[in-house]
Amino acid sequence: MTRRTNAAWMVFAALGFVLLLELVLPLLNLLGQVRWMEIREALEDAGTRDAIRVSLETSLVSTALMTLLGVPLACVLARAPRIWRRIGMGLILLPLVMPPLVGGVLLLLLFGPYGLLGRLFAAAGIALTGNFAGIVLSQIFAAGPFVVVASYSAFRGLNPRLEQAAALLGDSAWETFRRISLPLAWPGIAAGIALGWIRALGEFGATLVMAYSPHTVPIYLWVQFQAEGLRGAFPLALFLLATAVAALGAAYLVERLAGDEFRGVLRGAAAK
Amino acid sequence: MMKIETQSMSRNADLAVRVRKTYRERGADVFTLEADFTAPTGVTILFGASGAGKTTLLQCIAGLVTPEAGRIACGEGIWFDAEKRIRHEPAERRLGFVFQDLALFPHLTAEENISYGLRRMDSAERAVRVDRILESFRIAHLRRRKPRDISGGEQQRVALARSLVTEPRVLLLDEPLASLDAEVKAGIVDDLRAWNTARGIPILYVTHDREESLALGARMILLESGRIAAQGSPADVLDAPRRETVARLAGFENIFDAEITGTHEANGTMTCLLRGAAAHIVAIGEALSVALEVPLTRVPDGQSVRVAIRAGDILLAGARPEKLSARNVLPGRVEEIARTGARVTVRVNCGGIRFAVHVTPAAVESLKLRIGCETWLIVKSYSCHLVGPAGALD
Numbered sequence: 195m196t197r198r199t200n201a202a203w204m205v206f207a208a209l210g211f212v213l214l215l216e217l218v219l220p221l222l223n224l225l226g227q228v229r230w231m232e233i234r235e236a237l238e239d240a241g242t243r244d245a246i247r248v249s250l251e252t253s254l255v256s257t258a259l260m261t262l263l264g265v266p267l268a269c270v271l272a273r274a275p276r277i278w279r280r281i282g283m284g285l286i287l288l289p290l291v292m293p294p295l296v297g298g299v300l301l302l303l304l305f306g307p308y309g310l311l312g313r314l315f316a317a318a319g320i321a322l323t324g325n326f327a328g329i330v331l332s333q334i335f336a337a338g339p340f341v342v343v344a345s346y347s348a349f350r351g352l353n354p355r356l357e358q359a360a361a362l363l364g365d366s367a368w369e370t371f372r373r374i375s376l377p378l379a380w381p382g383i384a385a386g387i388a389l390g391w392i393r394a395l396g397e398f399g400a401t402l403v404m405a406y407s408p409h410t411v412p413i414y415l416w417v418q419f420q421a422e423g424l425r426g427a428f429p430l431a432l433f434l435l436a437t438a439v440a441a442l443g444a445a446y447l448v449e450r451l452a453g454d455e456f457r458g459v460l461r462g463a464a465a466k
Numbered sequence: 467m468m469k470i471e472t473q474s475m476s477r478n479a480d481l482a483v484r485v486r487k488t489y490r491e492r493g494a495d496v497f498t499l500e501a502d503f504t505a506p507t508g509v510t511i512l513f514g515a516s517g518a519g520k521t522t523l524l525q526c527i528a529g530l531v532t533p534e535a536g537r538i539a540c541g542e543g544i545w546f547d548a549e550k551r552i553r554h555e556p557a558e559r560r561l562g563f564v565f566q567d568l569a570l571f572p573h574l575t576a577e578e579n580i581s582y583g584l585r586r587m588d589s590a591e592r593a594v595r596v597d598r599i600l601e602s603f604r605i606a607h608l609r610r611r612k613p614r615d616i617s618g619g620e621q622q623r624v625a626l627a628r629s630l631v632t633e634p635r636v637l638l639l640d641e642p643l644a645s646l647d648a649e650v651k652a653g654i655v656d657d658l659r660a661w662n663t664a665r666g667i668p669i670l671y672v673t674h675d676r677e678e679s680l681a682l683g684a685r686m687i688l689l690e691s692g693r694i695a696a697q698g699s700p701a702d703v704l705d706a707p708r709r710e711t712v713a714r715l716a717g718f719e720n721i722f723d724a725e726i727t728g729t730h731e732a733n734g735t736m737t738c739l740l741r742g743a744a745a746h747i748v749a750i751g752e753a754l755s756v757a758l759e760v761p762l763t764r765v766p767d768g769q770s771v772r773v774a775i776r777a778g779d780i781l782l783a784g785a786r787p788e789k790l791s792a793r794n795v796l797p798g799r800v801e802e803i804a805r806t807g808a809r810v811t812v813r814v815n816c817g818g819i820r821f822a823v824h825v826t827p828a829a830v831e832s833l834k835l836r837i838g839c840e841t842w843l844i845v846k847s848y849s850c851h852l853v854g855p856a857g858a859l860d
Contacts, residue, residue, distance in 0.1 A: 355569040358530055361556045362563045363583030363632060373582075377573050 221435070228432065236429035245414035246433065252326060252410060253394040256333035260341045260390050265383060268345035269375065283346065290339045294399020297335050301404050305331055328405030336400055337393035344386020348379035381449055388445035392438045479541025481505040481636050481668040485526045485533040491517070499523060499692040502536075505636075505668040511683035511700060512672045519692040520672045521566075524638045527670070528563050529556040540635050540668075562629030562637040566644065568621055570613040576624045577609040583632040599631040603657055619650035626654070630661060637662075637669040643678060655682055676704060677851075680721070680772050699723075701772055719777035719811075719822040726769050727757070735759040735793060735847055738771060740819050756817045759793035760850040771852050777811065777824040779849035783842040784833040794845040796821075800837055803830065814843055 236242050271282045289297060305312040305322040312322050322328055352375060360370040376383075398412040409417060411430055418426030484502040491497060499519040512520050525531040527538055529545065532553060538546040540561075545554045571579050577596060584592045600606040603623040608616055613624065622642060629637060643651045659682070662669060673679055679686060679700050686703040688696040696703045701721045728737040740756045758773060765771060787795060798816035805811075810830050812823045821843055825835075835841065 353567070353569065355565050355567060356571060358528075358556070359563070359565065359569040359571075360582070362528060362530075362559075362561065363628070364557045364560075364586070366557065374571060 224428075224431065224435075228428065232425070233429045233432065236426075241409070241414060241418075242430065245409045245411045245430070248326075248329070248408045249395055249411040252329040253333060253391055255326075256330045256337065256394045257341075257387060257391045259330070260334055260338045260394075261383075261387055264338055264341035264386075264390075265345045268342045268383075269349050269371065271342075272346050272349035283343070286339050286342050289335055294336060294397070295403065298332060298400035298403025301331060301335055301400055305404070324405050324407065326405075326408070329401055329408075329410055332400035332404045333394035333397045336397045337390040340390040340393055341383075341386045344389065345379065345383045348382025348386075349375065351382070352378055384448040385445040388441045388448070392441040395437055395441075396434055479543075479635060479668075480507070481527070481670070482537070482539045483523075483527060485523070485536035485538065485546075487522060487526055487531065487533040489522065489531075497692055499526075499533075501687075501689070501692075501694050503687055503694060503697065505670055506685075507666040507668050508662070508685070509669045509671050509683045511679040511686040512670055512689060513674065513679055513686050513700075513703065514689035515674060517691075518689040520689055521640055523689070524563070524640055524670065524672060527636070528561060528638060529554060529559055543635075560632070560635050562632065562634035564625050564629050564637075564639045564642045566640045566642065568613075568625040568642070570621055570625055570628070572613055575610050575612055576605060576616065576620075579613070579624055580628045580631055582628060595631055599627045602661055603627045619646050619654065622646060622650075622654055623657070626658060633665075634667065636667060639669065639671045641672050641674070644673070644675065648677075651678065652681070677774075680704070680774065719824075720773075720775040720780075722773045722819065724758070724771050724773045726765050726767050726771060729762065729767060731762065733759075734762045736762055736765070738773060738852075740773070756796060756819050758845065758850055759847045760852060761847050763852055765852065774851045775821070775845060775849055777822040779845070780821060780823045781844035782812065782814070782823055782825055782829065782833060782835070783844055786842055787844060790844065791846070792844045793847045794843070794850070796843040796845070798841055798843055800835055800839050800841055803835060803837060812841075814841060816843060 267282075267286075271279055274282065292300075302323065303309050305315075305328070307313070307316045307321065307323065315322050320327075322331060356374055356378070357370050360374045361367075365373065396412055397410070398416070401410055401413060402416075406413065411434055415427050415430035415434070418430060482504045485499065487499045489497055489499075497519070499522050501519075501523055512523065514520050522531060526533045526536075527545075533546065533548065535548045536546070537544070537548065540559075544550075544552050545559050546552060571582065574582065577600070580599060581592055581596045584595060587595070597606070600609065603626060605620060605623045605627065608620055608624065613621055616624070625642065643654060646654070655678075658669075671679075671682060683700050686697060686700040687694055688703050701723055704721055723741040724738040725741065726736050727739045730736065736759070737757050738760055740758065760773060781792070783795075786797070796816045798814040798821070800812060801815050801820065802813040803810060804813075805827065808827065810825050810827055812825055812830070812835060814821050814823060823843065825833075829835075833841070
């Protein structure tokens with residue numbers, strides 16, 4: 195009996211190991227092939243610097259917007275009747291499963307110069323494609339769901355009686371949100387923001403259609419790859435990886451520190 | 467000036483409740499709660515099995531749930547009136563609510579939890595109030611601890627203090643002591659009672675624990691499938707033998723109002739005189755009084771108490787027994803013999819007081835128990851439970 199179980203485990207472990215290799219080997223291989231001199235050169239290249247600047251600026255703006263709009267949405271959905279929760283979350287998950295290029299086409303149809311909304315903006319002299327705005331719109335489309343889904347789970351996880359207790363102690367709905375719901379849901383929300391930011395930074399498909407230039411890092415990586423092959427793509431890929439690892443680490447830390455100290459800091463900030 | 471006015475208004479304002487609420491619990495049929503009662507100052511016990519609608523009733527009063535019809539008012543203040551379309555938010559009702567799971571804010575310390583409802587007050591007065599309530603509930607040493615770092619009983623005290631520090635006009639307690647052991651429970655009940663002696667607000671206390679209700683309540687409302695089935699003193703409500711719910715929840719078949727008439731330190735007992743006997747003394751001409759020896763507790767002479775005895779704890783004897791350790795031997799007459807399954811309930815009249823006694827069918831045979839025949843009741847002192855002063859918290 196035990197022997198058979200062990201045999202099964204061995205097979206599973208072997209199968210899993212193959213997948214793990216496929217996931218991790220490319221990373222290890224990359225690190226092994228990096229020529230640090232070339233990276234330094236690449237970072238001195240004006241095109242790379244511009245791409246990094248554009249990527250950081252757009253991703254920070256889109257992450258701020260996703261948070262500002264997504265957290266309230268998650269809060270409302272978490273308290274909605276079941277039917278609305280299902281409809282709402284279904285709609286929000288749609289962009290996640292959609293191929294990014296398709297997303298880009300859809301966005302272009304709406305926001306492009308001849309699109310339903312784009313036309314109105316164009317009449318006012320505002321272009322929503324091929325610029326900063328186009329990049330931000332693409333990033334929000336692709337990464338917004340991460341913030342909403344994570345925040346939604348965090349709000350759903352709260353004991354509703356805590357909010358009732360706050361209301362009975364004289365809090366308005368706004369005060370309850372600020373003093374109870376937000377501080378308690380914060381670790382989950384913060385993790386969602388971090389994930390959303392990584393996704394925004396790496397956004398390629400929709401951006402390719404909506405705003406080929408100014409180049410973000412992923413687009414510039416593509417451009418360089420076509421011009422110079424792998425050698426040109428290396429440094430940019432490494433930059434994206436490094437930021438992703440950093441953001442993941444930050445999200446993990448936030449979750450881990452969700453104990454006393456972290457909440458204490460947060461509460462102190464909220465009280466002022 | 468304002469403060470004095472609101473405080474005096476908050477005193478002695480009865481809570482008048484009339485509600486109808488239809489709802490569907492998960493997987494259950496549609497359920498209608500329909501209740502009409504007034505809770506005066508002091509503790510009113512809301513008693514009933516789970517699913518009887520007790521919690522929903524509290525939620526209606528608190529404004530967490532909106533009834534379809536009815537009116538809820540505290541003194542002059544109308545909180546809800548379906549006809550006049552009045553509905554105050556929970557925050558405006560100024561009531562204290564202690565949830566079954568307490569709902570302490572996990573990210574705040576005990577002190578921050580307690581001062582949560584006082585933030586609009588100036589900080590000096592807030593500090594005074596918080597200090598005072600920490601003192602009266604004996605939790606000053608827990609100030610800086612988080613809820614998860616303190617015991618269940620202490621959490622309970624923090625939750626009570628958090629509600630009471632706001633000087634509510636009504637206090638609603640939803641089985642707050644259910645998870646605590648008897649000793650801890652008794653201490654909290656004492657502190658709550660002391661607190662309300664000075665305030666005198668209506669307290670609605672939901673429980674399905676019989677001893678808790680007898681210890682706390684002067685009045686009891688029995689809720690059965692969404693309707694008020696009985697109300698009155700806890701002893702009356704719980705003693706009504708026809709009420710199946712009560713019988714099931716109770717476990718004590720004999721409850722008597724009594725008075726301590728003597729303390730015997732050396733014997734470790736007290737004498738208590740059962741009330742209700744006097745009226746029958748002359749008429750029947752039997753015993754002059756029915757007195758029981760009960761274990762010594764710190765209750766002064768003359769104090770009204772309630773004595774509870776399980777029917778299964780009483781022995782019957784066919785002749786006057788002698789040389790017994792049991793302190794209480796009472797002569798009586800059998801009035802009723804009812805058999806349910808393998809158990810026989812014998813009702814014995816002792817000087818006007820009816821005791822229920824559980825015996826086996828075999829015992830009925832060997833004692834030759836018949837209606838009208840004489841018998842002796844034997845009750846150990848330690849089978850007599852003093853379950854609390856009569857009219858507590860009035």
